[in-house]
Amino acid sequence: MELPFDSGSWERKRNAGSRGRITIDTKHEKFKGTQRTPVWPWQSWIVVEWRNPKYNTWHVVYAGVITEASYEWASKKLTLSHEDIWTIFSKRIVTTDRSNDISSSKVTWTNLSKATMIKKIIQNITNNFGSPLIYDLPISLPADAAGSEDMTVYGYNFDKASDLINDYIEDDEGPDIDFRPRWSSEGTLEWVMEVNANKTRVWDYDLDVDKSSVENMNYTLSGAYLVNKMYGTGEGTERRTLTRQSSSDGFPYPALEDAEKFSGMKSLERLQSATTGARRAKDGAIRQLDMAVRADGSPALNELALGGSVRWKADKDSWLLSGWHPFELIGLSGDLTSEVVKIETQEMEGRSSGA
Missing domain, CATH: 3.55.50 (Phage tail protein beta-alpha-beta fold)
Known part of the structure; x- marks a missing residue:
């Protein structure tokens, strides 16, 4: 069923779940006669498709299960909250x-x-x-x-x-x-589990050209969550608690410590791996670049894929470093009423294997 929306949002994240909302005018001709069942929580999915105008092809960019329906009597507006498959x-x-x-x-x-x-x-x-x-x-x-x-x-x-x-x-x-x-060969909704996918795919955005696909960008360099020594705890209580630590080597920072609990973890080997992973996820300053780009630009929205590399350069900018910079694509999001989408990319300074 095609829903006549007034507004709506969608988002996809690598390694994590996401959500969105869609607002519908129930007075719309297409909505008349629609039963409550198709928009009942946990029974129906919102599927967002985007049409590539160059080839007139449709592409699934998001799918989320309806988790809440809120109706405002005065305006006759129905707001549907939805979350992707990770919530299940x-x-x-x-x-x-x-x-x-x-x-x-x-x-x-x-x-x-x-x-x-x-x-x-x-x-x-x-x-x-x-x-x-x-x-x-x-x-x-x-x-x-x-x-x-x-x-x-x-x-x-x-x-x-x-x-x-x-x-x-x-x-x-x-x-x-x-x-x-994606749509299956039978025309039903399905998902593909992708592992370390798109690592070799690269998309370029040149902010110096006159007709760049980039509408805006925001660059952030953050060390707010930087940790170079992590303690991890597993199964046990008090002095009998399994414990492992992981430290960075060679970074020019003061000691910045944290501890994470991995409740129920019985294996010291697994605990060490988990602790090192938790430290490595935070052991460098994070460079994040968020860009608002035209969905029908180059690359087009349907060509982008989570896990690939976004290269950008802004040589004419007075503050940003010159040259091409590869960042990893970790998020995509959009507004159903706009042809501009947001791409979220991230780079962490060289991380040490540590101990």
Whole structure:
């Protein structure tokens, strides 16, 4: 069903979930006779498509499940809040028993890569294991890959899929993950799990040319969250708590410490990897570049993909450094009433492996 919107927003993030809103005028001719069911929370998805005017082709850029519907009587406006597929991962428990015996259950995976562990988690939470509820999700998954990762999940911990997925993403040398929405060959909505995808793809934005696709840009250099020594704690209490630390080497900063809890983590090897990953995610100043670009520019919106490299230069600018600068594309967002989209890119200064 095509919805006649007054306004709306969408957003996609690499390695994370996102959300948006859409406001509908229920007096619109296209909305007359529409039942409440198609816009009922957790029963319908908002799919945002964009038409490339050069080729007259349509492309899915976002899909989010409706989580709330708010109606204002005076204006007859209906506002729908929606969240992408990551929100479902936060509402699924990893287990092989969805009955009263869940506390006795456990599932073990061994000798797999971090990305394949995430795949196994997704496969688990899309299996009902005898429950009458709907667990299936149409996700196209990559092939298994061997590795050194082992994991056992115990039912009595009631671990959420989102937490376990994030643990692997945030691990030292953890994978970049995206669940890209698309139409299947049968015309139904599905997602593709992409792992470290688009790393070789590069898109250029030259801010010096007269007809640049860039409408505006905002450059931020931040060290607000910089940490060069991280402590990580796992299972246990007080003096019996498993602990590991990770330090940077060679950075010209004063000691900046922090600690993170990895509750329930039993393996010292996994705890060390998690602690190092948490430190490496913060062990350098972050350069962030947000650009407002025309969706029909070069590159066009449908050509951009999370995880690729955005190269930019602004040699004529009096403050920015000259030359081409490659940043990683970590976010895309848009307004349904505008042909300008926001691309979020980021670069961190050289990170040390540390200890």
